Amino acid sequence: MDQSTSTTGQPAADNTVDAPTSDRALGAPLVELKSVNKHFGALHVLQDIDLTVRKGEVLVVIGPSGSGKSTLCRAINRLETIDDGTITVDGKTLPEEGKALAQLRAEVGMVFQSFNLFAHKTVLDNVTLGPRKVRGLNKKDAEEQARKLLDRVGVGNQAGKMPAQLSGGQQQRVAIARALAMQPKVMLFDEPTSALDPEMVNEVLDAMVALAQEGMTMIVVTHEMGFARKAADRVVFMADGQIVEEAAPEEFFTAPKSERARDFLSKILTH
Amino acid sequence: MNDYLSGLGALLQQYDVLGAFWTNIQLTFWGALIALALGTLLALMRISPIASLRWAGATYVSIFRNTPLTIIMTFMVMGVWTALQIQLADNFEDNFFRLAVVGLAVYHAAFVCEAIRSGVNTVPLGQAEAARAIGLSFLPAARLIILPQAFRGATAPLGNTLIALLKNSTVAAAASVSWETSSTMKTMIEFNPNYLWEIFAVFAIGYVILVIPIGLLTTWLSRRLAVKR
Ligand SMILES: Nc1ncnc2c1ncn2[C@@H]1O[C@H](COP(=O)(O)OP(=O)(O)OP(=O)(O)O)[C@@H](O)[C@H]1O
Numbered sequence: 174m175d176q177s178t179s180t181t182g183q184p185a186a187d188n189t190v191d192a193p194t195s196d197r198a199l200g201a202p203l204v205e206l207k208s209v210n211k212h213f214g215a216l217h218v219l220q221d222i223d224l225t226v227r228k229g230e231v232l233v234v235i236g237p238s239g240s241g242k243s244t245l246c247r248a249i250n251r252l253e254t255i256d257d258g259t260i261t262v263d264g265k266t267l268p269e270e271g272k273a274l275a276q277l278r279a280e281v282g283m284v285f286q287s288f289n290l291f292a293h294k295t296v297l298d299n300v301t302l303g304p305r306k307v308r309g310l311n312k313k314d315a316e317e318q319a320r321k322l323l324d325r326v327g328v329g330n331q332a333g334k335m336p337a338q339l340s341g342g343q344q345q346r347v348a349i350a351r352a353l354a355m356q357p358k359v360m361l362f363d364e365p366t367s368a369l370d371p372e373m374v375n376e377v378l379d380a381m382v383a384l385a386q387e388g389m390t391m392i393v394v395t396h397e398m399g400f401a402r403k404a405a406d407r408v409v410f411m412a413d414g415q416i417v418e419e420a421a422p423e424e425f426f427t428a429p430k431s432e433r434a435r436d437f438l439s440k441i442l443t444h
Numbered sequence: 445m446n447d448y449l450s451g452l453g454a455l456l457q458q459y460d461v462l463g464a465f466w467t468n469i470q471l472t473f474w475g476a477l478i479a480l481a482l483g484t485l486l487a488l489m490r491i492s493p494i495a496s497l498r499w500a501g502a503t504y505v506s507i508f509r510n511t512p513l514t515i516i517m518t519f520m521v522m523g524v525w526t527a528l529q530i531q532l533a534d535n536f537e538d539n540f541f542r543l544a545v546v547g548l549a550v551y552h553a554a555f556v557c558e559a560i561r562s563g564v565n566t567v568p569l570g571q572a573e574a575a576r577a578i579g580l581s582f583l584p585a586a587r588l589i590i591l592p593q594a595f596r597g598a599t600a601p602l603g604n605t606l607i608a609l610l611k612n613s614t615v616a617a618a619a620s621v622s623w624e625t626s627s628t629m630k631t632m633i634e635f636n637p638n639y640l641w642e643i644f645a646v647f648a649i650g651y652v653i654l655v656i657p658i659g660l661l662t663t664w665l666s667r668r669l670a671v672k673r
């Protein structure tokens with residue numbers, strides 16, 4: 174990367190390539206965070222986070238380890254509580270524990286770094302479980318839908334296997350199908366490819382790009398710049414629990430405005 | 445020599461040794477069944493998101509795990525039946541038997557709970573998070589995702605608890621189940637002290653024969669059922 178920009182401390186505006194932000198029309202705000210704060214003991218992991226993700230938008234969250242990216246994702250799905258501020262999904266504030274929360278979680282799909290497929294259930298059962306037990310679909314309809322989704326992410330022929338019999342890339346694609354089976358309004362991805370062997374990264378990213386092109390609203394924590402460039406509408410750079418910078422992907426990667434972002438990018442680019 | 449053998453034979457015919465073992469097997473069966481149900485409920489309480497339930501579960505376990513079984517069994521008769529006048533059956537034998545079953549169950553439920561909890565610890569946290577993420581609330585997530593994997597991970601400790609329960613079923617003597625093995629053995633030795641060693645050997649070997657297959661079976665099962673990750 175051209176290091177000359179970082180010495181001036183000024184955004185190198187003339188280097189900026191017109192970001193190929195998607196031509197997709199973005200809809201109304203779907204996920205809204207307002208002044209969200211979260212502590213782990215003395216550690217202030219989310220500091221006054223304001224963030225709006227619109228319907229159909231693909232947002233990439235990037236930032237150094239420990240900056241709070243996972244916590245942000247998990248807070249949106251309320252796998253992590255917040256201290257103050259509000260998080261709304263499609264206009265509804267996240268409820269406290271209980272049935273209402275479970276219902277709302279079902280509308281937010283989540284894909285984890287470590288796949289987390291239900292280890293004692295077949296691939297097909299992994300995908301049908303939510304629709305049957307949460308949405309009340311009957312077995313036949315749930316399986317029909319599951320097979321379609323598994324085909325869509327390219328693992329239709331693995332339906333009868335147990336998760337441990339699949340490669341990491343296949344497991345992660347099943348996990349994407351499992352989340353999609355709930356017909357979520359938004360999908361959260363927390364470093365979905367960072368536990369994968371390099372040769373399996375692309376098969377998962379391809380499935381995600383396809384999903385983005387179909388118009389799914391996505392919040393993706395990833396350091397895969399190829400994906401960000403290809404599919405993201407916007408990149409959010411986090412450091413030390415704060416959103417330091419927001420920009421279109423091309424703009425962010427070629428001409429980051431903040432010192433922190435430049436520093437971070439130079440590190441991930443030289444490796 | 446012939447006198448000796450026929451004497452021993454007569455002794456084993458005079459006392460219903462097999463019937464005594466059958467009593468302990470029944471005590472164990474019903475005790476295990478109730479302990480499993482109660483222990484599962486306690487384990488659920490201990491992993492639940494509700495603090496007061498967690499506290500209640502933990503309190504139960506520390507009380508019953510740390511109280512000697514003999515004291516619980518004696519209490520079942522002197523406290524529950526005599527003092528509180530709670531009767532579990534109309535005739536004496538059934539009543540004592542059921543009191544003993546309850547005593548065995550409430551005691552071993554604490555151990556079942558801890559065995560299941562050790563099984564829960566073999567289930568990665570991500571399983572519960574994935575279950576919550578698809579919209580399952582606590583009970584369905586526990587029933588469909590956590591407990592099935594926890595039981596598989598807890599097969600060996602549950603087997604150990606079952607073995608302990610079988611051996612501890614002899615403490616039913618303290619709940620006046622006088623026809624079970626240890627009471628029968630005591631009576632036999634009291635009236636036939638010249639056969640002390642032989643009588644002792646019969647009962648000890650009887651238990652070894654019962655316990656060893658349980659151990660082998662649960663070891664085999666725990667390998668077979670282990671969740672591959
Ligand atoms: N359950 C927890 N208890 C205490 N501290 C935590 C907990 N979870 C995360 N943290 C801390 O909060 C900070 C933010 O963590 P988080 O996982 O959100 O970072 P991240 O940006 O996702 O990092 P990475 O790129 O390594 O995944 C880190 O310092 C982490 O150590």
Ligand SMILES: [Mg+2]
Binds near residue numbers: 242243363364
């Ligand atoms: Mg993380």
